[in-house]
Amino acid sequence: SQQxxxxxxxxxxxxxxxxxxxxSYKTSINNLQWYRQNSGRGLVHLIxxxxxxxxxxxxRLRVTLDxxxxxxxxxxxxxxxxxxxxxxxATDPGAGNNRKLIxxxxxxxxxxx
Amino acid sequence: xxxVTQSPTHLxxxxxxxxxxxxxxxxxxxxxxxxQQALGQGPQFIFQYYREEENGRGNFPPRFSGLQFPxxxxxLNVNALxxxxxxxxxxxxxxxxxxxxxxxxxxGTRLTVT
Numbered sequence: 418s419q420q421x422x423x424x425x426x427x428x429x430x431x432x433x434x435x436x437x438x439x440x441s442y443k444t445s446i447n448n449l450q451w452y453r454q455n456s457g458r459g460l461v462h463l464i465x466x467x468x469x470x471x472x473x474x475x476x477r478l479r480v481t482l483d484x485x486x487x488x489x490x491x492x493x494x495x496x497x498x499x500x501x502x503x504x505x506x507a508t509d510p511g512a513g514n515n516r517k518l519i520x521x522x523x524x525x526x527x528x529x530x
Numbered sequence: 531x532x533x534v535t536q537s538p539t540h541l542x543x544x545x546x547x548x549x550x551x552x553x554x555x556x557x558x559x560x561x562x563x564x565x566q567q568a569l570g571q572g573p574q575f576i577f578q579y580y581r582e583e584e585n586g587r588g589n590f591p592p593r594f595s596g597l598q599f600p601x602x603x604x605x606l607n608v609n610a611l612x613x614x615x616x617x618x619x620x621x622x623x624x625x626x627x628x629x630x631x632x633x634x635x636x637x638g639t640r641l642t643v644t
Contacts, residue, residue: 447629447630448629448630450629458637458638459534459620459635459636459637459638460573460620460622460633460635461635462632462633462634465630465632467630505572505573507572507573509629509630517575517578517586517588518575518629519575520572520573520574520575521572522570522571522572523572
């Protein structure tokens with residue numbers, strides 16, 4: 418079953434613009450992670466935010482977490498053509514989750530040069 | 531440092547057959563997780579192996595089984611293949627079992643069942 422739901426499903430922007438994608442989830446979590454996937458290949462870990470954190474930065478990436486709304490956002494600033502990929506959020510629901518991360522359906526981002 | 535590798539890259543099988551997919555974990559990583567990703571979907575957790583023992587399993591039937599070897603490489607075996615098993619199979623290695631450990635993914639094996 419999918420826990421995270423990314424929004425929008427697809428996003429097309431021009432190089433240099435900012436891209437924002439959102440993730441909503443249903444249960445309480447220990448942490449939430451964002452991953453990038455290029456052309457149906459392997460995933461690359463971008464950033465992890467713990468349930469007691471509200472905001473985290475990594476280079477051009479900014480992630481926020483609102484546990485009261487069970488939602489997270491990923492902001493990519495000054496986008497580049499190389500950022501074109503699918504972006505997934507994955508949540509760790511915590512104790513008793515049988516070690517599994519629960520993934521959303523992803524947002525497909527196209528950055529046009 | 532060698533990254534996570536998977537073999538084969540692509541595979542075509544017939545319904546009812548059996549398949550074995552292989553994964554070599556990154557150096558120093560003792561944990562391997564396997565995922566199934568259908569087209570247009572997010573990954574679904576199949577199971578995790580830690581030090582040669584299964585350490586958590588998702589909602590997959592017993593015909594999905596695995597192994598981890600002393601060098602921490604891993605195999606995913608699927609028996610009695612069904613059409614719905616067609617997907618990208620991803621393995622990920624990490625230096626520990628907790629979700630806070632970053633997972634390093636291989637490029638995947640694309641399985642087509644006809």
